[in-house]
Structures are given as C-alpha cells and as structure tokens.
Amino acid sequence: MSEDDNSAFLNQVVFVTGVASGIGQAQAKAFLAAGAKVFGVDVQEDFSQNFADYGENFVGYIADVSKKEDCLNAVAACITCFNQIDILLNTAGKLDNYKPLLETDDNLWQDILATNLNSIYYITKSALPALIKAEGTVINMCSIASLVAGGGGISYTVSKHAIAGFTKQLALDYARKIHVVGIAPGAIKTPMNAADFAGDGKMAAWVAEETPVKRWAQPEEVADLTLFLASSKARYLQGNIVPIDGGWLLK
Secondary structure (H helix, E strand, O other): OOOOOOOOOOOOEEEEEOOOOHHHHHHHHHHHHOOOEEEEEEOOOOHHHHHHHHHHHEEEEEOOOOOHHHHHHHHHHHHHHHOOOOEEEEOOOOOOOOOOHHHOOHHHHHHHHHHHHHHHHHHHHHHHHHHHHHOOEEEEEOOHHHOOOOOOOHHHHHHHHHHHHHHHHHHHHOOOOOEEEEEEEOOEOOHHHHHHHOOOOHHHHHHHHHOOOOOOEOHHHHHHHHHHHHOHHHOOOOOOEEEEOOOHHHO
C-alpha cells in the first residue's frame, strides 16, 4: 500500500486492543491516517489524548481485557458507537519476565493467560457476528514465541502458542466468511520491552546482535504490515502466521 493513500480504509471501523502505546498505538494511527475510524481499548487512563488530532474518528475506551465483562462491554460499546466492526486487531499483551516453570506462580500464570489469550477469545467471539456481516478481518498478535521457545517464559510462550492455534482454527472454521491472519513480531522496541533497555542496555544490545539484521524494529513497521494484511491484497492469506522478526526464525 502506498504511504500516500489516505483513504484505503475509508468508512471502515477498526477495533484495536492495547492502543495506549507500542504496536497497538502505531496500528491505530496507521489506520486513522488511511481513513478508518478506530475504537481503541486499553487499561491505561487518559490515552485518548494521544489521538486528539483525529477528532471523532477515534474513540477511546478504558477496559481491562483480562476480564470477560470488560471485553464484552467494549465490543458492545463499539457497536453502539459505530454500528459496525470491519477489522479486529487483538493486539494487547503482557510479558512474564521470562520466568521458567518453577518461578511461575499461579497468579502470574492466570494473569498472562487471561490478558493474552482469554481476551482474544471473548472479544473475537463477541465481535464475530459484526465481522461476518462485514466480511471483515481479524488480525491476532502472535509472536515468535508462538512458533519457537525462548521468546518469553513458560506462561508467555504457552499463551502465544495458543493464540496461533486459535488463529488457525478460527481461519479454518470461518474461511468463507471472514479473513483471519496472525502477526508474529520479534524484537520490537515498545514500552513492553523497556526492561531490556534498562541500565546499560546489555540485554537490548544482545537481542539486536542475535537478530540477523542486527537491530530492533519500530512499532510502525508492524503497523505497516498490519495495513497490508488488512487490505484486499492479502485476502488469500488465511490462517497464516506472518513473522516480522528481522530473520530471527531463520536460525
């Protein structure tokens, strides 16, 4: 898609979770720039000020996607506001500090699964009738941890593997009704990865060195991929998990 095309998604409604920062914010701004209306969901307060320049085309909604009721209420609010959902971006997620099993307590396990996986189940199921009506698109935020170990701890890796499975089965079950794909980022410089850059930044430097292209990516690079995957040009991709990882999975 051309960067000059500011109407590619005109009259379409995009529902985005994790919109306050990082990839979710970049996705929301990319779709707004392409003419869409965006309903953005995040647990953080006052994030709507980041979208003040977009006027009524952006609606922010504060919700904790780890909670079923918040997920259902958010979808209902979007339908009430815009009367449709054309594109669903399940982007919200949480890391587990790379904790192995013996360092993972029940609270962490449940929190990671609720935030990363359960939210996608509740939001997608609730939004599915509107998406079917629109012959719309679902893009789930997977991870390189959806495909290999080492991208997180046990909780994160399990949740992301499960999201990949959810994406594939949803794509198969509704292949003639909606378009479903996943994105598998590698090292993306977002607030979620701020700990890697703390102190002397040794962890961030190590990750960059281990990545074949020798750098971290910016959230906007994932947003650009999202625009393509949500476009008519990508409709024959169905159930694919698309890596954007600087070559990490080549190793």
